[in-house]
Amino acid sequence: MTSLSYRTPSLDDLASVEEIKQLKARYCYYVDHQDWPRWASLFAPDAQVDLSAFSIARDPVTNERIPVPGFTFEFLEGLSAYEWPLIGRAAVQGFGESRGSLNRRSVHHVFTPEIELSSQSTARAVWPMEDYGWWPEGSKVVYMHGMGYYRETYERLDDQRWYIKTSVVSRSWIEWRR
Incomplete structure (x- = not known):
């Protein structure tokens, strides 16, 4: 997301950029604490969320799937089998609640984003990320460690707060364990 012209x-x-950073920080906190109603409240009412690339890493240059020793692509794709994209807050909350019922624990880290304000009420960002997940013994998998990117757009609504309008995750590396 480079801009041909630069302005101070x-x-x-700067306040908008900081608000968007705080919004993403709350996103990570609410997911890791499985606070699904508050997580869903961070999204625009008509938000679209696509986490279909959750389980498989792709080479960022060639887009080829990266194998994980001991796992087939079909098995890994089955871990994120869901109807994508999620549309609207209710769908986002329902997805979180269905995942939360798996007793999974997670830690999400996001790093310095590239945020571009496209207007007074719209923005987009790329967030480098890393996450960890642990599932209870007896689950299909018990551990995951991944790295990649969130690509998101944001919208400032009538209440003057920023919300996530679209969110897509892509992975450039992932480790799974049974």
Whole structure:
């Protein structure tokens, strides 16, 4: 997301960027604490979320699937089998609650984003990320460690708060264990 022209950001621009950073921090906190109603409240009412690439890493240059020793692509694709994209807050919350029932624990880290304000009420960002997941003994898998990117758009609504409008995850590396 490079811009051909550069201008000095205004204080309002900097405040918007900081608000979006805080929004993403709450996203990670609510997911890791399985607070699905609050997680869903971070999304625009008509948000679209696509986590279909959750389970398989792809080479960021060639887009080829990266194998994980001991796992077939079909098995890994089955881990994220869901109707994508999720549309709307209710679908986002329902997805979280269905995943939360698996007694999975997670830790999500996001790193320095590239955020571009496209207007006073719209923005987009790329967030480098790393996450860990642990499932109870007897689950299909018991551990996951992945790295990749969130690609998101944001919208400032009438209440003057920023919300996630679209969110897509892509992985460039992932480790699974049974």
